[in-house]
Amino acid sequence: xxxxxxxxxxxxxxxxxxxxxxxxxxxxxxxxxxxxxxxxxxxxxxxxxxxxxxxxxxxxxxxxxxxxxxxxxxxxxxxxxxxxxxxxxxxxxxxxxxxxxxxxxxxxxxxxxxxxxxxxxxxxxxxxxxxxxxxxxxxxxxxxxxxxxxxxxxxxxxxxxxxxxxxxxxxxxxxxxxxxxxxxxxxxxxxxxxxxxxxxxxxxxxxxxxxxxxxxxxxxxxxxxxxxxxxxxxxxxxxxxxxxxxxxxxxxxxxx
Numbered sequence: 001x002x003x004x005x006x007x008x009x010x011x012x013x014x015x016x017x018x019x020x021x022x023x024x025x026x027x028x029x030x031x032x033x034x035x036x037x038x039x040x041x042x043x044x045x046x047x048x049x050x051x052x053x054x055x056x057x058x059x060x061x062x063x064x065x066x067x068x069x070x071x072x073x074x075x076x077x078x079x080x081x082x083x084x085x086x087x088x089x090x091x092x093x094x095x096x097x098x099x100x101x102x103x104x105x106x107x108x109x110x111x112x113x114x115x116x117x118x119x120x121x122x123x124x125x126x127x128x129x130x131x132x133x134x135x136x137x138x139x140x141x142x143x144x145x146x147x148x149x150x151x152x153x154x155x156x157x158x159x160x161x162x163x164x165x166x167x168x169x170x171x172x173x174x175x176x177x178x179x180x181x182x183x184x185x186x187x188x189x190x191x192x193x194x195x196x197x198x199x200x201x202x203x204x205x206x207x208x209x210x211x212x213x214x215x216x217x218x219x220x221x222x223x224x225x226x227x228x229x230x231x232x233x234x235x236x237x238x239x240x241x242x243x244x245x246x247x248x249x250x251x252x253x254x255x256x
Contacts, residue, residue, distance in 0.1 A: 179201075
C-alpha cells in the first residue's frame with residue numbers, strides 16, 4: 001500500500017534524497033533545510049522541531065494516493081534526512097505521526113550506504129576529510145580558494161597581523177587531516193567534482209581517494225524499510241535521545 005511520507009532533509013543531501021525519492025514506491029513530499037545548521041546543534045534541533053510542528057497543519061489535498069490518509073493524520077510518518085549530527089537530532093518530539101531518524105553519527109553513513117562501511121574506512125584512515133556533490137555545492141571546501149577567502153575576511157575584520165595569526169591557528173586544524181575522499185553517486189557533474197577534490201588535496205598536500213556512494217540506507221529510509229538496527233522510530237508523544245556510545249546511537253524516551 002502506498003504510504004504518505006514527509007521528508008525533511010539537509011541541503012547537503014539534496015541530490016541523493018531526490019534520486020532515492022524518484023525510486024521510492026511511496027508518495028513523498030520533500031523539504032530541505034540549509035547546510036550548516038549542525039555547526040550549532042541547538043539551532044538545528046529548533047529548526048527541525050519547527051518543521052515537524054508545522055506539518056501538523058492540515059490542508060486540503062488534490063485527489064491521488066494522499067486521499068487514503070486520514071484527515072487527522074496527514075502523513076504516515078515524517079522521515080529525517082539527517083543523522084545524529086552533533087546531537088542536533090536528539091530531543092526531537094514526535095507529534096501526530098511517527099518520526100523516523102537514521103541511526104548514524106553523520107551524513108557520511110547515508111552517502112556510503114551503511115554504518116559498517118563508513119566505520120571500516122574511518123578506522124583505517126582517521127584523518128579523512130570528505131567531499132561530495134552536496135558539500136561541494138553548498139560549502140567552501142578546504143583548499144586554496146577557501147584559504148584565500150578566509151584570509152581576506154580575517155584581514156578585513158581584524159587587520160593583517162591578526163589575520164596571519166588566525167590563519168596559522170587554522171592550519172593547525174588542517175594538520176589533523178591527511179586525506180581528501182570524494183564520495184560519488186554517478187551524478188552528471190562527478191568528473192568535475194573529482195577533479196576539484198583532487199586539486200584541493202594537492203593544494204593541502206593530502207592524499208586523494210574516492211569511494212563509490214551507495215543508496216542503501218537512504219533508499220531504505222524513503223522506502224519505509226525501517227530495520228530496528230538502522231532506524232529509530234519515535235512514536236507520537238516520545239522524543240529522540242542521543243546514545244552516542246551505544247551501538248544504536250539514538251533511542252526513544254518519554255517527553256518530560
